[in-house]
Amino acid sequence: MSDPVSIVSSLAATAFVAVAGKNADPIVRPSDRADAQINGVLPLAKSLGRNPREVAEELVSKLNLEGTCSKVEIAGPGFINLTFDDGFLLRELQKALTSERLGVGAAEVSRRIVVDYSAPNVAKEMHVGHLRGTVIGDALVRMLQFVGHTVIRENHIGDWGTPFGMLIEHLLDVGETSAADELSLGDLNGFYKAARAKFDADDTFKERARLRVVSLQGGDSETLRLWRILVAESTRYFNTVYQRLGVLLTDDDLAGESKYNDLLPKVVERLRDKGILEESDGAEVVFPPGFLNRDNEPLPMIIRKGDGGYNYATTDLACVLDRIERLQVSLMLYVVGSPQAQHFQMLDAVCRMAGWMGDTDEAVHVAFGSVLGSDRKMLKSRDGDTVKLVELIDEAIDRAAAAVANKNPELSESERANVARMIGIGAIKYADLSTDRIKDYIFDWDRMLAFEGNTAPYLQYAHARICSIFRRAGVDRGALRGGDIAITHPAERALVIRLLQFDTAVGETIERYSPHRLCTYIYDLATDFTAFYENCPVLKAETDELRESRLRLADTTALVINRALGLLGIESPEVM
Numbered sequence: 165m166s167d168p169v170s171i172v173s174s175l176a177a178t179a180f181v182a183v184a185g186k187n188a189d190p191i192v193r194p195s196d197r198a199d200a201q202i203n204g205v206l207p208l209a210k211s212l213g214r215n216p217r218e219v220a221e222e223l224v225s226k227l228n229l230e231g232t233c234s235k236v237e238i239a240g241p242g243f244i245n246l247t248f249d250d251g252f253l254l255r256e257l258q259k260a261l262t263s264e265r266l267g268v269g270a271a272e273v274s275r276r277i278v279v280d281y282s283a284p285n286v287a288k289e290m291h292v293g294h295l296r297g298t299v300i301g302d303a304l305v306r307m308l309q310f311v312g313h314t315v316i317r318e319n320h321i322g323d324w325g326t327p328f329g330m331l332i333e334h335l336l337d338v339g340e341t342s343a344a345d346e347l348s349l350g351d352l353n354g355f356y357k358a359a360r361a362k363f364d365a366d367d368t369f370k371e372r373a374r375l376r377v378v379s380l381q382g383g384d385s386e387t388l389r390l391w392r393i394l395v396a397e398s399t400r401y402f403n404t405v406y407q408r409l410g411v412l413l414t415d416d417d418l419a420g421e422s423k424y425n426d427l428l429p430k431v432v433e434r435l436r437d438k439g440i441l442e443e444s445d446g447a448e449v450v451f452p453p454g455f456l457n458r459d460n461e462p463l464p465m466i467i468r469k470g471d472g473g474y475n476y477a478t479t480d481l482a483c484v485l486d487r488i489e490r491l492q493v494s495l496m497l498y499v500v501g502s503p504q505a506q507h508f509q510m511l512d513a514v515c516r517m518a519g520w521m522g523d524t525d526e527a528v529h530v531a532f533g534s535v536l537g538s539d540r541k542m543l544k545s546r547d548g549d550t551v552k553l554v555e556l557i558d559e560a561i562d563r564a565a566a567a568v569a570n571k572n573p574e575l576s577e578s579e580r581a582n583v584a585r586m587i588g589i590g591a592i593k594y595a596d597l598s599t600d601r602i603k604d605y606i607f608d609w610d611r612m613l614a615f616e617g618n619t620a621p622y623l624q625y626a627h628a629r630i631c632s633i634f635r636r637a638g639v640d641r642g643a644l645r646g647g648d649i650a651i652t653h654p655a656e657r658a659l660v661i662r663l664l665q666f667d668t669a670v671g672e673t674i675e676r677y678s679p680h681r682l683c684t685y686i687y688d689l690a691t692d693f694t695a696f697y698e699n700c701p702v703l704k705a706e707t708d709e710l711r712e713s714r715l716r717l718a719d720t721t722a723l724v725i726n727r728a729l730g731l732l733g734i735e736s737p738e739v740m
Contacts, residue, residue, distance in 0.1 A: 166260040166267030167668040168248050168661065169193070169200050172232060176202055179226040183219065184208055198237070198245035199661065205242040216242030250651045253660050257649060260664065261720060266727055268667045270312040278316045278487050279305050281499035282406075282413055285322035286398040286420075287331050289353040290405050291550040292543050292607075293501075296532045299593045300601055301499035302411040303679045303732045304530070307670060310731060316491060319413050320483070321402075323395050323420035329377035332390045333369060334359035340393060347397035353552075395420070408557050410589055410733055424482035428474045431481045432467060438518050446470030452513035455506070465510050477511065484515050488525060495526045497677065502531040502602065530677045533604035535596070543607050560588035563613055564621075571615070572740060583737045587613070587621050590734040594620030597732055598683035618687045620734055623725060626690040628740040630722040634715070637703055641719045649720075650713045655692075655699040659717060662692045666724050670731070679732060686728045693721045 176190035195201035209216035220242040235247035260267025281301020284290045335343040362369045379387040435441040449464035457463045466475045508529035515521045537543040565584035595612035599605040615621045669685035705711035726736040
């Protein structure tokens with residue numbers, strides 16, 4: 165814990181217990197009137213039936229803030245304004261700099277967590293609709309690991325079901341080699357559309373596809389071999405996209421629908437044994453309480469259809485069983501679009517009815533909105549199709565390369581290519597992550613690639629600019645670390661306080677599973693650094709001691725920006 169507000173809040177809580185005789189939240193918040201303000205006096209006074217001002221005076225008499233605050237004042241009806249001691253701020257900053265996580269505290273309780281994200285479909289192109297789930301999930305994985313949780317990544321790809329009958333038959337028609345070549349080039353959509361067109365137009369092909377599904381579900385060895393070709397070529401292409409996008413997912417994280425196929429009968433059996441499986445219109449279903457359809461009738465979760473086939477809800481129930489009982493996790497995060505909210509609510513309800521999840525187990529739907537075009541409709545390509553994710557990545561890098569060439573034409577071709585990759589990918593990710601995930605956002609190339617405002621290029625440039633200060637000074641950043649930092653100007657002080665808020669920014673982001681909170685923090689930090697740099701000469705400081713102090717403060721800022729962007733999966737160039 166390095167955030168001064170959090171430290172003071174902990175100290176104030178002791179005084180509140182002394183006055184109230186019980187735990188009471190002091191409600192300490194940053195303030196424009198001081199560094200922080202204790203706002204919990206009024207509710208405490210109301211609960212005690214006392215005058216708020218008198219309660220504030222008693223609290224101040226019991227507050228032990230020596231060496232932490234240089235000024236404590238009662239304002240208005242009972243607010244307590246706090247001004248942090250400069251020495252306290254600098255001591256906390258030094259502690260943060262010597263910690264592995266730059267002052268970010270470890271999780272109070274380390275948990276085993278599954279993060280379910282990305283989830284493309286075999287033989288279908290990854291498109292812009294997969295962007296949000298992939299980058300939000302990846303950022304959450306990084307942050308949860310950062311604070312000490314054991315995180316299991318699961319990429320629940322669509323690799324099973326009736327469409328594979330037509331896909332396998334189409335593979336046989338074009339030949340295994342030709343199909344593999346086509347899929348390895350990334351033309352997944354073309355392959356799928358060709359299979360679908362045959363299925364819709366040719367009854368003979370449709371019957372072949374139906375029989376192939378039966379063979380697949382029956383475990384026929386040759387059919388499984390052909391199915392594996394489709395899966396392998398598709399996942400190879402997915403990996404190309406993941407590597408270019410810079411996310412952590414690998415083949416080791418694949419947890420497709422097929423993985424849970426053998427568990428599906430067990431799901432049915434255990435729901436039946438629990439006495440919650442019912443028959444409805446020939447299907448086997450569970451009616452979780454509180455869910456109604458449009459006719460105000462109980463809404464079922466279909467477990468097995470009338471023809472004996474399983475529903476996707478059955479697979480999701482099998483996932484929960486596997487994660488709770490085999491992986492021994494206590495938290496499951498589903499990073500999936502908002503339209504699936506009711507499904508995950510019903511899934512949670514059924515699992516609890518079945519007794520599979522206890523009081524300490526959680527399943528959280530980390531919902532997100534859509535990526536929209538300038539017309540505020542789902543983002544489409546010029547020909548009206550959904551935008552392929554790989555094409556989006558290519559265009560981002562191309563546009564970034566043009567911007568870099570214009571901004572710094574002296575870079576070598578290889579340097580420019582590397583920086584363009586970092587900026588282009590960073591711009592795509594940050595535009596998504598900096599938006600409140602539950603909201604839709606408009607995809608705007610000009611805004612996301614701008615070098616000003618709350619964008620990745622602006623933050624990356626702030627990092628590169630700090631690195632350039634050290635190059636101009638001819639000073640090795642590492643050689644300065646460990647020395648003293650002084651506060652001689654309000655802009656220095658504001659920057660130190662902001663640096664110490666890194667802990668809170670990460671904590672709040674994880675608590676709400678909302679990466680935009682960390683984005684806001686990084687932007688505020690870069691803005692505070694700009695104010696510091698404009699008001700406090702660094703290389704032309706009045707004394708050598710002050711120069712070194714300000715260089716250390718600049719280095720600390722670069723370290724935090726780099727680490728914070730890294731938690732979002734964004735790289736920080738040292739030159740731009």
